Amino acid sequence: MDFFQPTESELTHYLFFTGKGGVGKTTVASATAIKLANIGHQVAIISTDPASNLQDVFKTELDDKLKQITTVPNLYAANFDPLEATAKYKENVVGPYRDILPAAAIENMEEQLSGSCTVEIAAFNEFAEFLTDPEVDQRFDYIIFDTAPTGHALRMLQLPSAWNDYLDENQRGASCLGQLAGLKDKKKAYSKAVETLSDPNLTTLMIISRPEKSSLLEADRACQELDQIGMKNQLLVINGVLQQPNDDPSQFIYRQQQQDIAQMPDNLADKTNYYLPLRPYNVIGIDRLRHLFDDQMVVESTAITKGTNYPKLNKIVDHLLETNKKIVFTMGKGGVGKTTIAVKIAEKLAQAGKTVNLATTDPADHLNQFKIDDQRITISHIDEQLALKAYQNEVITKAEKSMSADDLDYIKEDLRSPCTQEIAVFRRFAEIIADNRSDVVVIDTAPTGHTLLLLDSTQKYAEQVKKTTGSVPKSITDLLPKLQDHQQTEIIMVTLPETTPVYESLRLNQDLDRVDILHDWWVVNQSMVGIQTDNPFLEVRAENEVEWIDKIAEVSHGKFVVENWDLDFEKEFLKV
Numbered sequence: 001m002d003f004f005q006p007t008e009s010e011l012t013h014y015l016f017f018t019g020k021g022g023v024g025k026t027t028v029a030s031a032t033a034i035k036l037a038n039i040g041h042q043v044a045i046i047s048t049d050p051a052s053n054l055q056d057v058f059k060t061e062l063d064d065k066l067k068q069i070t071t072v073p074n075l076y077a078a079n080f081d082p083l084e085a086t087a088k089y090k091e092n093v094v095g096p097y098r099d100i101l102p103a104a105a106i107e108n109m110e111e112q113l114s115g116s117c118t119v120e121i122a123a124f125n126e127f128a129e130f131l132t133d134p135e136v137d138q139r140f141d142y143i144i145f146d147t148a149p150t151g152h153a154l155r156m157l158q159l160p161s162a163w164n165d166y167l168d169e170n171q172r173g174a175s176c177l178g179q180l181a182g183l184k185d186k187k188k189a190y191s192k193a194v195e196t197l198s199d200p201n202l203t204t205l206m207i208i209s210r211p212e213k214s215s216l217l218e219a220d221r222a223c224q225e226l227d228q229i230g231m232k233n234q235l236l237v238i239n240g241v242l243q244q245p246n247d248d249p250s251q252f253i254y255r256q257q258q259q260d261i262a263q264m265p266d267n268l269a270d271k272t273n274y275y276l277p278l279r280p281y282n283v284i285g286i287d288r289l290r291h292l293f294d295d296q297m298v299v300e301s302t303a304i305t306k307g308t309n310y311p312k313l314n315k316i317v318d319h320l321l322e323t324n325k326k327i328v329f330t331m332g333k334g335g336v337g338k339t340t341i342a343v344k345i346a347e348k349l350a351q352a353g354k355t356v357n358l359a360t361t362d363p364a365d366h367l368n369q370f371k372i373d374d375q376r377i378t379i380s381h382i383d384e385q386l387a388l389k390a391y392q393n394e395v396i397t398k399a400e401k402s403m404s405a406d407d408l409d410y411i412k413e414d415l416r417s418p419c420t421q422e423i424a425v426f427r428r429f430a431e432i433i434a435d436n437r438s439d440v441v442v443i444d445t446a447p448t449g450h451t452l453l454l455l456d457s458t459q460k461y462a463e464q465v466k467k468t469t470g471s472v473p474k475s476i477t478d479l480l481p482k483l484q485d486h487q488q489t490e491i492i493m494v495t496l497p498e499t500t501p502v503y504e505s506l507r508l509n510q511d512l513d514r515v516d517i518l519h520d521w522w523v524v525n526q527s528m529v530g531i532q533t534d535n536p537f538l539e540v541r542a543e544n545e546v547e548w549i550d551k552i553a554e555v556s557h558g559k560f561v562v563e564n565w566d567l568d569f570e571k572e573f574l575k576v
């Protein structure tokens with residue numbers, strides 16, 4: 001695997017950086033833009049990441065218009081706010097009906113357009129303007145996008161039903177229908193945009209990953225989705241590879257990284273692979289980014305206080321026992337360690353004498369990595385793929401009786417969306433909670449606030465299910481009141497002490513506020529602050545964590561705990 005050097009790689013006119021939150025997309029994209037601009041190329045960099053720190057990187061106020069970066073000749077930047085773009089897009093769809101339909105109908109339309117699929121479409125609307133703008137095309141040698149369009153959105157745009165009156169006429173209630181309703185006059189521009197994305201001579205997908213199993217699996221999923229629409233020119237850059245282990249913590253992390261890289265999915269391994277080392281300094285500011293691709297690394301001393309005394313997970317467990325909670329959800333974005341926190345909570349509750357039903361949506365082999373021998377803990381594995389397949393089959397069976405082939409294709413694509421998977425898993429959550437015979441049920445990964453609002457108020461969900469399956473299980477109608485009952489239910493938000501995971505967690509937090517589910521506690525997971533290490537790479541990581549731990553302490557009003565990266569737990573509970 002070679003060291004990534006933009007000037008030595010065969011880069012195309014358009015470069016799209018993609019990867020799960022927190023892998024360093026903005027860092028690598030910005031450093032690439034600076035490197036190319038420094039050798040005389042005209043470069044534009046555009047971010048559509050809601051957690052983007054592009055403005056901080058270049059210390060320039062940015063909006064959706066390209067602005068010259070005065071400290072980097074030849075470089076221009078823009079920062080699209082996908083939330084603002086989504087709000088404008090929603091208003092374009094809903095606005096014409098405001099004086100026609102009753103308020104309840106308008107509210108329902110707005111909620112239907114509040115999910116991730118609408119954000120995908122609104123973001124692609126911004127991409128398309130640049131991809132089809134001849135002036136931008138001719139003006140710049142390289143056009144760099146921080147965050148690529150999703151494969152799901154692009155596949156939908158390629159379906160015939162996306163561009164006909166089916167969107168207005170459909171009444172069958174599949175999860176994301178209607179999201180494309182504002183695009184009918186843009187078919188020609190969108191076709192050109194998709195054609196550009198699929199041209200390997202024009203476009204490269206730069207897949208950024210961390211040297212971790214979950215990050216590599218997420219990168220593989222994104223690659224396969226985009227590969228299906230013809231975006232096949234892909235490079236993998238593994239960011240943050242530890243180079244110089246010198247103590248137990250760093251040795252363990254080094255071995256784990258190397259193992260995960262060696263076992264990456266075949267689809268990724270077959271691509272051109274590069275790496276970037278974990279740096280022993282905070283990669284912020286233009287000067288640091290200019291040196292990201294240098295081979296030499298200067299180790300800087302840190303001012304971090306080792307062993308900082310933050311509250312630990314026992315504080316939350318004591319609260320759960322004191323309040324006699326019946327339902328505990330660990331919630332957060334992928335890769336933050338929800339499963340580990342759920343297992344730790346289940347273990348501690350069982351040690352206190354509770355019987356616990358531990359349920360997870362992670363693959364069975366993931367949960368089986370944990371040594372759970374306590375007889376008071378039972379395991380319920382929610383197989384997302386089986387739950388999704390069952391739900392998809394129900395909807396398709398109904399649709400086949402009355403739909404044309406084109407419309408059926410659209411339904412099938414829609415049923416592959418994130419919203420649909422949330423709905424399918426949500427139903428399995430309801431069954432587990434309704435059938436629980438333990439003192440406490442601990443569920444790894446809660447349904448998002450958007451899913452709850454989309455499917456309920458209970459009446460809305462009942463209408464949704466009736467349209468697709470013809471019946472509403474009692475477990476469904478009982479679930480939302482249970483989740484909203486803070487006497488029974490505790491939602492625990494899990495995040496990492498890093499920019500993107502914190503911002504993503506705050507957005508999930510807002511979703512729960514919208515659905516009136518109380519949530520007090522936060523877990524800042526996998527922290528290096530309390531680790532006794534002399535490794536300069538890990539010390540710098542710890543130093544950078546403090547501001548994000550302080551941020552969570554502020555937003556949680558002190559109801560937070562910090563879980564260190566725990567070598568003892570890894571050895572005791574994981575089969576390593």
